[in-house]
Amino acid sequence: MDLVARLRVIPDFPRPGISFKDITPLLKDAAAFREAIGRLGAACGNLDFEVVVAPEARGFIVGSALAQALGKGFVPVRKAGKLPAVTLAGEYQLEYGASRLEIHRDAVRPGQRVLAVDDVLATGGTILATLDLIQRLGGVVAGVAFLIELAYLPGRQRLGEYRVFSVLSLET
Amino acid sequence: MDLVARLRVIPDFPRPGISFKDITPLLKDAAAFREAIGRLGAACGNLDFEVVVAPEARGFIVGSALAQALGKGFVPVRKAGKLPAVTLAGEYQLEYGASRLEIHRDAVRPGQRVLAVDDVLATGGTILATLDLIQRLGGVVAGVAFLIELAYLPGRQRLGEYRVFSVLSLET
Numbered sequence: 154m155d156l157v158a159r160l161r162v163i164p165d166f167p168r169p170g171i172s173f174k175d176i177t178p179l180l181k182d183a184a185a186f187r188e189a190i191g192r193l194g195a196a197c198g199n200l201d202f203e204v205v206v207a208p209e210a211r212g213f214i215v216g217s218a219l220a221q222a223l224g225k226g227f228v229p230v231r232k233a234g235k236l237p238a239v240t241l242a243g244e245y246q247l248e249y250g251a252s253r254l255e256i257h258r259d260a261v262r263p264g265q266r267v268l269a270v271d272d273v274l275a276t277g278g279t280i281l282a283t284l285d286l287i288q289r290l291g292g293v294v295a296g297v298a299f300l301i302e303l304a305y306l307p308g309r310q311r312l313g314e315y316r317v318f319s320v321l322s323l324e325t
Numbered sequence: 326m327d328l329v330a331r332l333r334v335i336p337d338f339p340r341p342g343i344s345f346k347d348i349t350p351l352l353k354d355a356a357a358f359r360e361a362i363g364r365l366g367a368a369c370g371n372l373d374f375e376v377v378v379a380p381e382a383r384g385f386i387v388g389s390a391l392a393q394a395l396g397k398g399f400v401p402v403r404k405a406g407k408l409p410a411v412t413l414a415g416e417y418q419l420e421y422g423a424s425r426l427e428i429h430r431d432a433v434r435p436g437q438r439v440l441a442v443d444d445v446l447a448t449g450g451t452i453l454a455t456l457d458l459i460q461r462l463g464g465v466v467a468g469v470a471f472l473i474e475l476a477y478l479p480g481r482q483r484l485g486e487y488r489v490f491s492v493l494s495l496e497t
Contacts, residue, residue, distance in 0.1 A: 163409040173409045177429055181376055183398040190393055204353055210407070213385040214399060221362055221390035226355040229386065237335040237345045257349055 156192075156321055159185045160301070174301055174323065176272055180214065189320055190218045193298055196318040202266040202295035204228050208254065208283050209235070215300050216270035225268070228260040230283050241289055245282035254279075256286040263291030274299040274319060277308035284315070328364075328493055331357045332473070346473055346495065348444055352386065361492055362390045365470055368490040374438040374467035376400050380426065380455050381407070387472050388442035397440070400432040402455050413461055417454035426451075428458040435463030446471040446491060449480035456487070 159179035166173040179185045193215070204226040207216025213229060220227040233242065233253035240255040261267060269283050284294055294315055302309065302319035309317055331351035338345040351357045365387070376398040379388025385401060392399040405414065405425035412427040433439060441455050446469075456466055466487055474481065474491035481489055 161410060166409040167406075175409045177401065177408070177410070177432065181398040181400050181432060183375065183392075183396055186392065186398055187396055203355065210382040210385055210401075210403070213382060214389040214401065217386045217389045218393035218399075220355075220358065221393050224355055224359055226353040226358055227386060227390075228353050229349065229382075231382070234339075235382070236349070237338040237347045238333060238349070260349065260353060 154185060154188050156185055156189055157323070160321075172325075174273055174303070176211070176300060186218070189300055190215070190222050192320045193219055193300060193318065194222045196320065197268060197296050197298045197316075198223055200268060200295045200316070202268045204261065204265065205268050205270050206230060206256070206261065206283060206287055206292075207270045208279050211272040212270060212279075212283075215272045219268075219270055219298070228256070228267075230254055230256050230286060241286055243282060243285055243289075245278060245285070247278040247282065252282075254282050254286060256290065258290065261287055261290040261292035265292050266295045267292045268295055269297045270299070272300050274302045274308040274312075274317070275306050277306075277311040280308075281311060326357060326360050328357055328361055329495070332493075344497075346445055346475070348383070348472060351472075358390070361472055362387075362394050364492045365391055365472060365490065366394045368492065369440060369468050369470045369488075370395055372438075372440060372467045372488070374440045376433065376437065377440050377442050378402060378428070378433065378455060378459055378464075379442045380451050383444040384442060384451075384455075387444045391440075391442055391470070400428070400439075402426055402428050402458060413458055415454060415457055415461075417450060417457070419450040419454065426454050426458060428462065430462065433459055433462040433464035437464050438467045439464045440467055441469045442471070444472050446474045446480040446484075446489070447478050449478075449483040452480075453483060
């Protein structure tokens with residue numbers, strides 16, 4: 154199945170000069186959504202990990218479906234003030250400006266193995282922030298998985314020390 | 326499995342007087358997460374529908390996992406300015422104040438059957454806003470499904486015309 158044909162490119166979103174890869178046409182197509190999560194699961198399903206950790210909000214869509222498909226737990230990373238219990242927080246420079254991200258302090262145990270998931274790997278800011286929170290809790294990053302990787306941006310280089318998986322690698 | 330024991334109650338979040346039901350302990354427990362989604366799927370799996378529609382952000386976690394488990398498509402409803410393509414929008418009075426929600430105009434076809442999903446049914450504001458957007462696109466609401474229903478709030482009464490499913494009904 155041609156999953157790339159189910160993507161939609163939106164020019165100048167959310168800012169002029171950004172060519173946004175819209176995954177919603179793929180998600181709403183049941184067969185394409187299942188195939189995409191199936192391929193992602195096959196790519197990283199042999200990794201040893203207990204939980205998927207994903208940043209809001211599109212990361213929740215991909216991460217939760219993948220956790221369900223692989224029989225793993227799910228941990229959300231959220232914007233400031235959204236998580237109700239005691240959190241660990243950090244200020245990060247993300248794709249579209251600085252932002253505060255949080256994780257529950259009891260979300261990951263020291264030594265617990267984790268797969269970090271997001272929808273798109275662009276410059277890597279959001280996922281590096283997520284990995285920082287996981288590791289500050291003592292978690293071990295078994296791998297990092299994306300539906301889409303933008304190969305023309307330096308995300309993968311910035312994740313050089315991790316095992317990185319993606320279903321679709323886009324050159325433009 | 327006692328799923329209620331995997332919930333955590335946070336007093337006075339996000340505002341004084343609100344007793345927040347935190348689902349994150351359930352989500353991070355792989356067996357509990359799988360059981361919860363399995364039960365939800367069993368409750369509404371016989372309904373005739375093509376896509377799950379869910380509001381951000383916790384709705385994405387439950388809705389995406391359920392769509393994956395049942396082999397359905399997934400459509401996100403988002404806060405203002407987050408969806409990249411042409412949207413239909415509405416201003417709604419939600420639990421914690423007025424808010425603008427959006428759906429892509431091509432997300433649901435006229436006559437398409439839809440299951441609306443969120444994590445918690447409280448007063449019903451968010452899900453009624455989601456149903457309004459679905460129906461303004463011509464979609465048909467096959468049912469409405471929640472992980473948790475707060476039976477001491479009037480959500481279910483306000484959804485009286487729909488088929489409503491939940492895994493856990495809390496009396497306090």
